Amino acid sequence: xxxxxxxxxxxxxxxxxxxxxxxxxxxxxxxxxxxxxxxxxxxxxxxxxxxxxxxxxxxxxxxxxxxxxxxxxxxxxxxxxxxxxxxxxxxxxxxxxxxxxxxxxxxxxxxxxxxxxxxxxxxxxxxxxxxxxxxxxxxxxxxxxxxxxxxxxxxxxxxxxxxxxxxxxxxxxxxxxxxxxxxxxxxxxxxxxxxxxxxxxxxxxxxxxxxxxxxxxxxxxxxxxxxxxxxxxxxxxxxxxxxxxxxxxxxxxxxxxxxxxxxxxxxxxxxxxxxxxxxxxxxxxxxxxxxxxxxxxxxxxxxxxxxxxxxxxxxxxxxxxxxxxxxxxxxxxxxxxxxxxxxxxxxxxxxxxxxxxxxxxxxxxxxxxxxxxxxxxxxxxxxxxxxxxxxxxxxxxxxxxxxxxxxxxxxxxxxxxxxxxxxxxxxxxxxxxxxxxxxxxxxxxxxxxxxxxxxxxxxxxxxxxxxxxxxxxxxxxxxxxxxxxxxxxxxxxxxxxxxxxxxxxxxxxxxxxxxxxxxxxxxxxxxxxxxxxxxxxxxxxxxxxxxxxxxxxxxxxxxxxxxxxxxxxxxxxxxxxxxxxxxxxxxxxxxxxxxxxxxxxxxxxxxxxxxxxxxxxxxxxxxxxxxxxxxxxxxxxxxxxxxxxxxxxxxxxxxxx
Numbered sequence: 027x028x029x030x031x032x033x034x035x036x037x038x039x040x041x042x043x044x045x046x047x048x049x050x051x052x053x054x055x056x057x058x059x060x061x062x063x064x065x066x067x068x069x070x071x072x073x074x075x076x077x078x079x080x081x082x083x084x085x086x087x088x089x090x091x092x093x094x095x096x097x098x099x100x101x102x103x104x105x106x107x108x109x110x111x112x113x114x115x116x117x118x119x120x121x122x123x124x125x126x127x128x129x130x131x132x133x134x135x136x137x138x139x140x141x142x143x144x145x146x147x148x149x150x151x152x153x154x155x156x157x158x159x160x161x162x163x164x165x166x167x168x169x170x171x172x173x174x175x176x177x178x179x180x181x182x183x184x185x186x187x188x189x190x191x192x193x194x195x196x197x198x199x200x201x202x203x204x205x206x207x208x209x210x211x212x213x214x215x216x217x218x219x220x221x222x223x224x225x226x227x228x229x230x231x232x233x234x235x236x237x238x239x240x241x242x243x244x245x246x247x248x249x250x251x252x253x254x255x256x257x258x259x260x261x262x263x264x265x266x267x268x269x270x271x272x273x274x275x276x277x278x279x280x281x282x283x284x285x286x287x288x289x290x291x292x293x294x295x296x297x298x299x300x301x302x303x304x305x306x307x308x309x310x311x312x313x314x315x316x317x318x319x320x321x322x323x324x325x326x327x328x329x330x331x332x333x334x335x336x337x338x339x340x341x342x343x344x345x346x347x348x349x350x351x352x353x354x355x356x357x358x359x360x361x362x363x364x365x366x367x368x369x370x371x372x373x374x375x376x377x378x379x380x381x382x383x384x385x386x387x388x389x390x391x392x393x394x395x396x397x398x399x400x401x402x403x404x405x406x407x408x409x410x411x412x413x414x415x416x417x418x419x420x421x422x423x424x425x426x427x428x429x430x431x432x433x434x435x436x437x438x439x440x441x442x443x444x445x446x447x448x449x450x451x452x453x454x455x456x457x458x459x460x461x462x463x464x465x466x467x468x469x470x471x472x473x474x475x476x477x478x479x480x481x482x483x484x485x486x487x488x489x490x491x492x493x494x495x496x497x498x499x500x501x502x503x504x505x506x507x508x509x510x511x512x513x514x515x516x517x518x519x520x521x522x523x524x525x526x527x528x529x530x531x532x533x534x535x536x537x538x539x540x541x542x543x544x545x546x547x548x549x550x551x552x553x554x555x556x557x558x559x560x561x562x563x564x565x566x567x568x569x570x571x572x573x574x575x576x577x578x579x580x581x582x583x584x585x586x587x588x589x590x591x592x593x594x595x596x597x598x599x600x601x602x603x604x605x606x607x608x609x610x611x612x613x614x615x616x617x618x619x620x621x622x623x624x625x626x627x628x629x630x631x632x633x634x635x636x637x638x639x640x641x642x643x644x645x646x647x648x649x650x651x652x653x654x655x656x657x658x659x660x661x662x663x664x665x666x667x668x669x670x671x672x673x674x675x676x677x678x679x680x681x682x683x
Contacts, residue, residue: 112170112183116143120151129183132165143181154181162186202262202295203303204243204255205311206234209288209319211251214280229279230287237272241265259295262324266334270322273335277320288320296327317472318488318650331475333639349496352485353388353503356466359483360392363441363464367432369399369454371447373406373595376557377492379413380521381445381468383514384497386425391508398425399432399454407564408596412517412557419513429455436461443468446493448486449476449647468496470525472638474647488649491537494521498540515549520557527603531651564597571601571616578670579677582635583611586662587618595626599654602628613637617665625657625665635676643672 051069055062112132115124122138122145130138133146143150147163154174163170163183169190173182208230215223227250234253238245241264244256257265276289292314294306306325313331314323321335360366366389370378382398389396405413417423427435432455436442442458443466450456459465459478466483470490490496498518501508510518522541526533529541545551571593575585583605587593593601598616605614613631620626627644629637630652637653644665646655657665 110185112181114138114143114146114181114183116154116179116181118179120154122146123179132168132183198258198260198263200259200295200297201300201303202257202259202293203300203307204257204291204293205307206245206253206255207290207292207311207315208251208276209290209315211287214287226280226287230276233272233275233279237275255291262293262295266324266332270334273320273322290314290319291322293322293324295324298327302327313473313475317474329475333642349499350503352483353500355483356388356500357392357504359441359464359466360389360394363394364437364439365435366394366396366441366443367399367436367458367462368396368443368445369429369432369458370445371449371452372401372454373404374400374409374454375406375446375521375596376409376412376517376524377494377521378446379409379416380517380519381493381497383422383517384494384501385443385445385468387501387508387510387514388504391504396425397427397432397435399429399458400426401429401454404454406596407561407594409557411559412520415513415553415557416517422511422513429458433457433461438463440464441466444478445469445497447471448478448484449474450478451476453478468500469493470496471647472649474642489534491532491534492522492525494518494525495537495540498522498543499536502543510544510547512548512550512553515544515547516553516557519544519549519551520554523554524558525652532649560600564600567593568597568601568604571597571618572604575605579673581610581612582673583608583614584666584669585614585616586666587616589619589662591619592621593618593626595620595628595654598626599628602630606630606632615669617662617669619662620656625660625662627655627657627665627669629653640669640672640676643675644668 048069051062051065055066110128111126112129113126114122114129117123120143122141122143125138129146138145143154147165150163153161153163154176159174161172161174163172168185168187171184171186173184175181211226215226218226231247234245237243238255241257241261243261246254246256248254270291273289273291277286280287290311292307292309292311294303294308294310296303296306298306306327310323310325310331313325314321314333317323317333321333324332324334366385368382368385368389370382374382379398379400382400386396386398416426436458438461440462441464442462444453445468447453448467448469448471450459453459463482465478465481466485467478467481468485470487470493472488473486485496485500487496501510519541522537522544523529526537529537541549570591571585571587574587575583578584585601585605598618602614602616605611605616613629613635615637616628618626627641627646629641629648631637631650633651636650638648638650641648641653641655644655644657646653648654660668
């Protein structure tokens with residue numbers, strides 16, 4: 027205890043007063059001893075009274091502090107032992123050294139001392155070793171927020187079970203809006219009489235009403251082919267567990283037709299206003315339809331997208347009318363621009379180059395300057411012979427420029443046409459997209475989450491075999507003065523033939539119509555075969571890839587390249603195509619290192635397996651039967667493990683992104 031509380035003391039100001047008083051008394055005793063005597067008695071009494079008061083104050087203070095210390099100690103002990111907060115001290119080897127009674131009651135054990143931290147929760151030791159100051163931990167039926175004090179080897183457990191339950195309840199009750207669209211209702215019913223239409227309507231309405239009643243969804247039909255669905259997050263979770271079986275039910279509704287009736291659903295969710303939810307739902311539906319329909323797209327307010335369905339080949343739903351309208355719109359945009367720049371994707375293939383040449387002819391038909399952007403350093407061996415043939419043709423070669431030249435010549439009034447891709451990250455020169463206000467996208471791939479911002483015109487048809495096919499149809503509606511040379515028409519035909527694997531995959535009646543038109547313009551099929559010829563060295567490399575093939579699941583072939591050996595994307599794709607021709611193989615995946623230090627994966631299927639959905643899970647994309655991806659900072663072994671997990675989820679779980 028401080029010296030202050032050992033004996034009474036007086037402040038310095040009192041001592042100063044007493045000293046002055048003594049001096050004054052001295053004068054009184056000297057001059058008036060009687061008065062001095064009286065004042066001396068008064069001063070003595072004053073000193074005694076002050077001493078007594080100070081002594082009482084010190085005793086009271088000591089008593090108060092003693093009582094307070096006891097109470098604080100008592101409260102501290104009770105807080106440590108009785109408060110509903112778990113406290114655990116652990117040793118250097120992560121064994122429990124001490125716990126308060128709350129932790130013992132939680133685990134219903136007399137003592138946890140001496141046991142590993144993993145006795146409290148699996149992998150707790152691993153989580154404590156990591157650089158975490160706070161973790162959330164499930165234990166039994168509880169949810170704990172755990173504060174980690176590494177220096178003291180101390181853990182605090184705060185029960186957040188009720189808080190979590192309230193958060194989950196709030197999350198589950200959030201409103202979710204869905205727009206349901208009958209993809210090809212108009213095409214299927216246009217040739218039907220009123221009775222047949224009524225029967226179709228009745229069947230569709232009945233199936234959707236039963237589905238909505240089963241899950242507690244509010245469903246309202248807003249037009250012949252459109253419904254509005256209102257639900258909450260909990261209902262959506264149940265639907266995702268079933269992988270939206272309603273898609274299969276509607277598809278099987280008309281079994282006697284060559285073209286089944288299919289359903290697309292766009293869903294918006296998140297803690298936003300109802301108008302914003304509606305915009306999310308419409309955006310999701312547009313994305314689902316852009317990917318070919320017969321699927322569900324779920325978009326969150328954060329922009330994250332999940333897909334379900336899309337397991338059937340998209341039907342040929344586009345019409346000649348739409349092709350003519352797009353062709354005329356293209357002509358108008360070309361004539362209003364000062365020049366036309368055309369670019370495809372990086373490492374262009376036959377389809378990309380052929381489609382670019384076709385757009386160049388549209389520009390020339392309107393007497394507008396056109397240029398094709400292609401990086402001479404980014405030409406794959408698969409198109410090398412086509413590029414060599416173009417270089418020998420001086421007139422056609424003069425229309426090809428490199429990306430740097432294009433950047434120097436582009437203006438705000440330039441029309442930029444992107445072919446065979448819609449992803450900004452994949453175009454030949456991404457900077458061009460921000461240099462002009464007029465961008466046209468022409469593509470045959472299913473729409474992905476990544477998309478070029480604010481294009482002036484979009485012509486995306488996932489039902490087409492190739493972009494070259496789409497561009498060929500646009501050429502048919504151009505002015506009659508349009509002239510295609512033999513090489514130009516052959517380049518377009520090569521794009522169609524390569525993407526359809528010589529008219530065996532994704533081929534519709536319109537594909538043959540486009541090929542017939544090109545043939546009438548002088549396309550040389552022999553020259554196409556010359557373009558498609560491969561070197562013996564490439565054939566041997568592809569054979570080595572195929573040699574390292576194993577069957578993962580029934581009919582799923584996975585081939586992997588040796589570590590350190592690189593293969594070009596064309597060789598990887600060709601190996602996947604070759605595997606698909608083998609007996610019993612329904613889908614093939616080829617994984618290899620590439621020259622750009624990335625891991626390339628090419629995926630192919632006969633249609634029973636949607637390889638696009640699988641590749642999208644690995645940040646890739648493509649078609650139902652033809653897809654690919656490239657992985658950074660990975661290895662062949664890691665990519666193979668990741669692919670197998672996604673394939674397992676595809677067959678056993680969901681197909682969400």
